Amino acid sequence: MSKTIYEKPHSLTETNFHYCPGCSHGIVHKLVCEVIDELEIEGKTIAVEPVGCAVTAHNYFNFDVVQAAHGRAPAVATGLKRALPDRVVFTYQGDGDLASIGTAETVHSATRGENITVIFINNTIYGMTGGQMAPTSLPGQVTQTSPYGRDTHTQGYPVRICEMLATLDGPSYIARVSTDSVPHIKEAKKAIKKAFENQVNGKGFSIVEILSTCPTNWGMSPVEAMERLRKEMIPYYPLGVFKDVEEVNE
Amino acid sequence: MSEKVLMKGNEAIGEAAIRSGCRHFFGYPITPQTELSAYMAKKMPKIGGVFLQAESEVAAINMVYGAASAGVRAMTSSSSPGISLKSEGLSYIAAADLPCVVVNMVRGGPGLGGIQPAQSDYFQATRGGGHGDYHLIVLAPNSVQELAYLTAEAFNLSEEYRIPAMILGDGTIGQMMEPVDFDLIPEPVYAQKPWATNGTEGKREKNVTETLFLEPSELEERVFEREKKYDVVRENLQRYKSHDTDDADIIIVSYGLTSRVVETAVKILRSEGIKAGAIRPITLWPFPEKVFKEVHPKAFLSVEMSMGQMVEDVKLACDCSVPVHFFGRTGGVIPTPDEVVNKVKEILKEVE
Ligand SMILES: Cc1ncc(C[n+]2csc(CCOP(=O)(O)OP(=O)(O)O)c2C)c(N)n1
Ligand code: SF4
Numbered sequence: 366m367s368k369t370i371y372e373k374p375h376s377l378t379e380t381n382f383h384y385c386p387g388c389s390h391g392i393v394h395k396l397v398c399e400v401i402d403e404l405e406i407e408g409k410t411i412a413v414e415p416v417g418c419a420v421t422a423h424n425y426f427n428f429d430v431v432q433a434a435h436g437r438a439p440a441v442a443t444g445l446k447r448a449l450p451d452r453v454v455f456t457y458q459g460d461g462d463l464a465s466i467g468t469a470e471t472v473h474s475a476t477r478g479e480n481i482t483v484i485f486i487n488n489t490i491y492g493m494t495g496g497q498m499a500p501t502s503l504p505g506q507v508t509q510t511s512p513y514g515r516d517t518h519t520q521g522y523p524v525r526i527c528e529m530l531a532t533l534d535g536p537s538y539i540a541r542v543s544t545d546s547v548p549h550i551k552e553a554k555k556a557i558k559k560a561f562e563n564q565v566n567g568k569g570f571s572i573v574e575i576l577s578t579c580p581t582n583w584g585m586s587p588v589e590a591m592e593r594l595r596k597e598m599i600p601y602y603p604l605g606v607f608k609d610v611e612e613v614n615e
Numbered sequence: 616m617s618e619k620v621l622m623k624g625n626e627a628i629g630e631a632a633i634r635s636g637c638r639h640f641f642g643y644p645i646t647p648q649t650e651l652s653a654y655m656a657k658k659m660p661k662i663g664g665v666f667l668q669a670e671s672e673v674a675a676i677n678m679v680y681g682a683a684s685a686g687v688r689a690m691t692s693s694s695s696p697g698i699s700l701k702s703e704g705l706s707y708i709a710a711a712d713l714p715c716v717v718v719n720m721v722r723g724g725p726g727l728g729g730i731q732p733a734q735s736d737y738f739q740a741t742r743g744g745g746h747g748d749y750h751l752i753v754l755a756p757n758s759v760q761e762l763a764y765l766t767a768e769a770f771n772l773s774e775e776y777r778i779p780a781m782i783l784g785d786g787t788i789g790q791m792m793e794p795v796d797f798d799l800i801p802e803p804v805y806a807q808k809p810w811a812t813n814g815t816e817g818k819r820e821k822n823v824t825e826t827l828f829l830e831p832s833e834l835e836e837r838v839f840e841r842e843k844k845y846d847v848v849r850e851n852l853q854r855y856k857s858h859d860t861d862d863a864d865i866i867i868v869s870y871g872l873t874s875r876v877v878e879t880a881v882k883i884l885r886s887e888g889i890k891a892g893a894i895r896p897i898t899l900w901p902f903p904e905k906v907f908k909e910v911h912p913k914a915f916l917s918v919e920m921s922m923g924q925m926v927e928d929v930k931l932a933c934d935c936s937v938p939v940h941f942f943g944r945t946g947g948v949i950p951t952p953d954e955v956v957n958k959v960k961e962i963l964k965e966v967e
């Protein structure tokens with residue numbers, strides 16, 4: 366007799382990911398879909414996908430998806446959620462999308478306590494456009510547009526979104542997790558689940574920042590990329606829960 | 616029995632929108648459309664609707680995009696500088712074939728410009744404003760009653776054709792008070808929205824609201840399809856009003872507030888025995904070009920509160936078969952009937 370040990374979540378389609386080998390996007394898609402299955406919310410979920418490598422995430426999701434303009438996902442999600450308060454609306458955004466061009470939309474949906482879930486993929490680079498400096502690129506990081514390494518004198522410092530949003534009264538849950546190891550991935554799933562549960566329970570804005578890899582544009586093998594995430598990113602972007610408000614945000 | 620109420624133009628838009636089933640309004644403060652946001656802020660919470668003051672016009676139009684994709688009647692309003700910011704979102708909304716209504720109470724430009732009425736956003740409104748091959752349905756009212764009427768129409772037309780609609784007014788139309796009868800505005804006609812991204816409930820295939828098509832032939836096919844829809848609109852939706860055109864030596868073309876100035880000018884000219892007539896486009900896109908083939912003046916004169924934008928459409932509409940002249944004031948200055956009368960006399964002197 367056979368026993369099912371692992372099953373693809375139902376809310377994830379059969380389509381093969383177009384993401385590069387060793388890229389975190391695939392891992393996070395799977396975690397999000399597992400959570401959607403476990404909470405049995407597939408039929409009432411609407412994703413807002415970004416402009417970035419996840420711009421065609423709808424190919425992998427078995428639920429409704431709206432493609433937003435670059436950085437505008439939280440505003441689009443706001444419109445959806447205000448129109449459909451009983452639906453589950455989440456955005457899935459990269460760091461260029463969320464922390465650069467869409468900073469205003471991010472901060473204001475957070476401070477309004479908009480009852481949405483934000484999944485934030487921080488890979489310290491603009492993946493889709495071929496590896497330019499992101500607002501989250503680390504000091505000294507070599508990218509196409511910081512070929513001599515990010516010079517903090519002329520190119521400024523990385524943005525720590527979780528810490529920044531934690532100063533606001535609006536958000537209900539803010540956490541930073543990582544995809545570099547099995548224990549960390551388990552933690553990531555717990556945080557993602559909480560961020561969705563919060564919305565279902567009407568608790569308001571939840572964001573999970575997921576430290577991620579982009580081996581292709583970092584010029585590394587998948588293994589080296591995980592190593593960099595662990596050794597360079599986690600020290601700059603400490604993991605943990607930055608805010609967790611339990612009371613209902615009315 | 617129907618009843619007239621005295622209302623500001625901007626407020627009449629709000630009331631007409633609510634009566635048309637709009638329950639989602641996303642705004643950002645700017646003069647001279649403020650009364651509309653204020654009206655919605657007051658009314659929406661009382662009727663279970665949403666009024667949200669966004670962080671910017673960029674956010675507001677993207678909230679409209681989200682709400683429209685969910686299948687509800689959504690609206691935003693602004694004035695010129697704010698419409699520039701909304702242009703990105705309008706391009707996406709048009710590309711996603713979503714219905715919505717956007718109000719532009721035009722003020723003088725470019726840049727921050729002024730806060731007095733202008734018509735210098737005609738190009739922006741009728742040519743798209745944002746990037747790509749697309750159009751908005753553009754409606755230009757010239758009274759408070761018509762503002763209310765066309766707001767209701769805008770929701771219906773936008774839903775029928777899945778094309779975003781714009782009410783193109785100006786500071787004066789928005790802020791002047793006139794009697795309005797809401798019993799005279801069209802009833803809402805709701806279209807089916809099987810495309811709405813409102814959750815599958817496990818009962819249908821997923822819906823995707825998207826605007827990215829990396830395969831050139833696929834994108835071209837979609838643009839072609841939309842263009843066919845635009846052709847239907849061009850054929851069916853041209854609206855205008857005209858008067859004194861039958862025997863006219865000169866026909867003055869103007870829209871919105873300016874058409875009221877022109878009406879007076881035509882009266883003066885006629886009283887002096889000068890054969891002047893007028894055409895007032897109500898749809899600016901589609902431009903009512905058919906009527907230009909049915910009239911036979913010796914010249915046209917486009918009068919606008921701009922440096923000459925609609926005049927290009929007049930030239931196209933009459934195929935330059937007769938001279939097309941232009942008179943305009945801009946920056947918030949409203950042309951006077953006398954100025955128009957003098958311009959007409961000048962033109963007719965040249966013609967004779
Ligand atoms: C208005 C606008 N500006 C620029 C772009 C080009 N662009 C596409 S994706 C992208 C950056 C994506 O980086 P990120 O958000 O970090 O996502 P990733 O690909 O790394 O997951 C940019 C700048 C665009 N599509 N739209
Ligand atoms: S370019 Fe980077 S972020 Fe994009 S799919 Fe490849 S590895 Fe992932």
Ligand SMILES: [Mg+2]
Nearest residue numbers: 459460490492
């Ligand atoms: Mg990135």
